[in-house]
Amino acid sequence: MFFVDVLSRFFHVSTAITLVGGSLFSLLILIPAAKQLADYDHQTFAEAIRARWKMVVHAGIAVLLVTGFYNYIRAMPLHKGDGIYHALIGTKILIALVVFFIASALVGRSPALQSIRDRRVLWLRILVALSLVIVALSAVAKVRGVS
Numbered sequence: 001m002f003f004v005d006v007l008s009r010f011f012h013v014s015t016a017i018t019l020v021g022g023s024l025f026s027l028l029i030l031i032p033a034a035k036q037l038a039d040y041d042h043q044t045f046a047e048a049i050r051a052r053w054k055m056v057v058h059a060g061i062a063v064l065l066v067t068g069f070y071n072y073i074r075a076m077p078l079h080k081g082d083g084i085y086h087a088l089i090g091t092k093i094l095i096a097l098v099v100f101f102i103a104s105a106l107v108g109r110s111p112a113l114q115s116i117r118d119r120r121v122l123w124l125r126i127l128v129a130l131s132l133v134i135v136a137l138s139a140v141a142k143v144r145g146v147s
Contacts, residue, residue: 005074012067019060019103020131022053027124054107061100068096078146088141092134099134102127 030049034042072089079085102123105113116123 001074005071008067008070008074011063012071015060015063015067016131016135019057019064020128020135022056023103023124023128023131026053027121027128031121031124050107057103057107061103064096064100068093082147084144084147085141088137092137092141095130095134095137099127099130102130 034045037045072093075085075089102116105116106120106123106127108117
């Protein structure tokens, strides 16, 4: 099981790095730089980016759900009766579901969620902030050890 545990953690962390890093890149570099393009070029470029990033986001969410569930199940016996650990991880999971929704809304095409895409920068800031909260919660849960 050690090999599977290592692979699961590796894929979980590397996927989170990819998604959070891609979101930070979009927020801090890509969106400001793309504003300099002419409207037609900007729309064409934005659609090409959205289509490619959508595949990464959806695959990443799937990987995070599968590996996160596996990692949690594997950690349960070590944290039996550890209320603080379960509170940290439970909060992390709930925030992650919100992040998954925002990320999906930003790359999606649903007319019902167009208002989120219309305020892309605001929602990307919220997504990044929540993602950093998840990273902090994960760090605390991991470093505090077993109680």
